Amino acid sequence: MSENMNRRDFLGMALGGVAAVGAGATLVAMKGAWDPLPSVISAGFTTVDLSGMAEGEFKTVEWRGKPVYVLKKTAAMKKCEDRDVVVGNADYSLGIQICTHLGCIPSYDKGEMKFKCACHGGEFDACGKNTFGPPPTPMEIPPFRIDGEKLVLGEEGPEYKKLSGKA
Ligand code: FES
Secondary structure (H helix, E strand, O other): OHHHHHHHHHHHHHHHHHHHHHHHHHHHHHHHHHHHHHHHHHHHHHHOOOOOOOOOOOOEEEOEEEEEEEOOOOOOOOOOOOOOOOOOOEEEEEEOOOOOOOOOOOOOOOOOEEEEOOOOOOOOOOOEEEEEOOOOOOOOOOEEEEEOEEEEEEEOOOHHHHHOOOO
């Protein structure tokens, strides 16, 4: 009887051990499957080097599959304290270049210094604020962090938190 109990205890412990190892291995495998791939993690950030940009220069970069515009303002352009990003001594306008009406991509008219949306005639000024037509709100500012003369899109730095009212 006591020998049976010992055998039973041993089998129980052995089975428990195997189950624990199996559960641990399963958890490790599940974590591996759920974690984003390194390429996906790095794709979440886009670095924009501002050092070579001339005054009035406009460029569009891709961030998480969306177009993001960066415009280095000239001294003559209207300043928007609530939206401008100041890096060094320069002011930049920055936004996700997607119309807030129905999602078309407005194009920037350098001569008129405004964005025009071809879909329904909406317009935004150089700060990205809606000024005409159906767009209900300004273009969204993506999360960013200033790193020297670079913008890192996808990270919430103190300047972004201040602009978005999170600081
Ligand atoms: S989608 Fe831009 S005005 Fe309608």
